[in-house]
Amino acid sequence: MDSPWLLASLPFALGVVMLGLGLGLTVDDFLRVGRQPRAVLVALLCQVVLLPVVCFGLALAFRLPPELAVGMMLLAASPGGPTANLYSHLFGGHVALNVTLTAINSVLVVVTMPIVVNLSAGHFLADEADIGLQLGEVLKVFAIVLVPVVVGMLVRARAPEAARWLDRPVRALSLVVLAVVISAVLYGAWEDLADYFVAVGLAVLAFNVVSLLVGYGVPRLAGIDRGAAVAAGFEIGIHNTAFAITVALSPALLDSAEMAVPGTAYGIVMFFTAAGFGWLMTRGRTREPVPGARTPVEPA
Template identity: 75%
Template structure:
């Protein structure tokens, strides 16, 4: 990725995505954790602890090259994406819980993501030039993640009509931005693309399917009701790949095109697998109604 224009625009592009997320949030979305304590706690534990651990096992099992392996961990450590809300709505999930989980995890990720990335990079890149997110880089993660969200929430609180008008265009723009970022990554690495897909494609697919299954299955085993479990499934299975790609590519952060590849591939795969997963859940619910 030697295009200065693309690299320079990445934080701005992610800012649009996170600003759009903020436009849909209020302080009540954070307070709502208390209304769904079991669902929220189980889903957040899956997202923050279980998923990175499983992903670490997968990258070792698939014997991925170190940079691609760290890129996979970066995806696992990223919060759910705004797209999860849309899928949850389409397939009968508890969208309010989705919004609550996205809001909460977007705050937690400022601490959890650097910890997970540093631990994995310390092991996987042993003997090589180590990359990590030191304190000053954690501050930058804080700025690119939380500041746009806070601005979006402020607009929602102070000018709700303007926020409502902006909400749909910014959501559409967020999808366009995600597609553009993924396309830029794939184009920049086009010479190595076939090798990367061979190396990481199957691992990404397996991890994505496992994420969706864990996101739905673990809450159900914990006694969470069906609609809340659907919400958790999409929240855990659909990651904010724009964040993972931005952190991987930004010269001030990880500055690694290879680490961005898993995020780009995941960003493509998840749209199809999430749709199939939602269809299966809907079909199963029609055949066997569950509480």
């Protein structure tokens, strides 16, 4: 899994995804989010506090091997993925809320990820690991998330026809590059892949399903409107697996192929579960108009 070209491709993959999302956003989307601070706060509490607790319980319940358990906690501590924004875009969620949550989490991760990973390493590993997340790496991810979005928004504002022309091919390319990254990781770990997936597969699936349910259900219980709750469900249920894989593989950080496996497995599972979640959110319902929502994809 330790492939230089793979690590070098991750920023490109994230940048393409965020550019595509920026092409569909306007400044008004963010201004509307500013009038919904409760939605942002509730989603952040779910993602930063509740999910690591849930993930820790699942790692214990499934009796995961130490490296895979720490990899699961690394996944739980990762920010929401750009793919979450894409799914929210497709299924009528509040996309600007997704982008805002991704941006905020990309800042918070400089504090939350070292805490979560260090505590879990101290618990699950025989020798306590002192794992630090360099500020430069977090700032790099933060820039990869925000800069392409700003570029996309500028294109839409200054050249709306070009933005409409670019929207579909960029969206398709974003799926392709992410799939290539996941495929490369799978290829690199092919010899041990079956054993890894047997050990972590059910735990990853359970964590994914619980994350989607928590992300949607808790905001709804808190009185958040449906469009924002759908966005929160995708944001909390779809982690930035490319980020988690990068941290796990990077020699300067964890330098562990085993810890990258939960992120890889999650990156495969989440595409199907998120599609099912989105289908359930749109099935047989006339959705209420919500700020920042996009036209949903009708189920086949």
